[in-house]
Amino acid sequence: MLRGWAKPRDLLPLLGALALLSGGCMGPLQHSSGRVFPLMRHNPGDGLAVVNGPNGAGIHIWLDPDTETAGICRPRWNPDPARLSGGDGPTPSSSGRAPRQEFYAALRRGPVRWALRRQMAQLCQQRAPARRFQWQAPPSSDAEFLPVLHPLVEEEHLLSNPTAARRAEKQLLGLPLTPKDWDETPPPPAPEGP
Numbered sequence: 001m002l003r004g005w006a007k008p009r010d011l012l013p014l015l016g017a018l019a020l021l022s023g024g025c026m027g028p029l030q031h032s033s034g035r036v037f038p039l040m041r042h043n044p045g046d047g048l049a050v051v052n053g054p055n056g057a058g059i060h061i062w063l064d065p066d067t068e069t070a071g072i073c074r075p076r077w078n079p080d081p082a083r084l085s086g087g088d089g090p091t092p093s094s095s096g097r098a099p100r101q102e103f104y105a106a107l108r109r110g111p112v113r114w115a116l117r118r119q120m121a122q123l124c125q126q127r128a129p130a131r132r133f134q135w136q137a138p139p140s141s142d143a144e145f146l147p148v149l150h151p152l153v154e155e156e157h158l159l160s161n162p163t164a165a166r167r168a169e170k171q172l173l174g175l176p177l178t179p180k181d182w183d184e185t186p187p188p189p190a191p192e193g194p
Helices: 008-024 100-106 110-127 162-173
Strands: 036-038 047-051 058-062 064-066 072-076 082-085 093-095
Touching: 036 110, 047 082, 047 110, 058 100, 064 110, 072 110
Parallel strands: none
Antiparallel strands: 036 047, 047 058, 058 082, 064 072, 082 093
């Protein structure tokens, strides 16, 4: 049939070799190395780097032990990680803020959860060695995240006693003090609204 031409089945090895050669000329694919390693925030062991993007990009999760419950040390989660850069290189660093969705996505990976647990146990051992470590799973969404609520500072904690301030003012001005200037009882609360 075909004189002087190769048969189609004879061309298959040649086509395969051409495909390999042309594939070798293409640039490298951009992918994540998936590295997970401790990365210091302020003190050794208080951060975990998770490479989840190309060129060593990722997130820097801050670890904070919660020691408010007597005898227990557990994680206090912050779903607002820092942006990691250079995570595949010799000098990784972090700055800015990464989206919470990256935090939640990283926690779906088993190696990340395992590294977080190990790192938190070590951090609790360093900071509160007399307390028992209690693992508390990180939140997997904003609906599961419960921020730490601190008690509000009330006005009475911020303002000086008006009687004491008036008495000090009179003493500085050299004015005579009256028995009313020594009365330390707080004034009655102001009426609320109309």
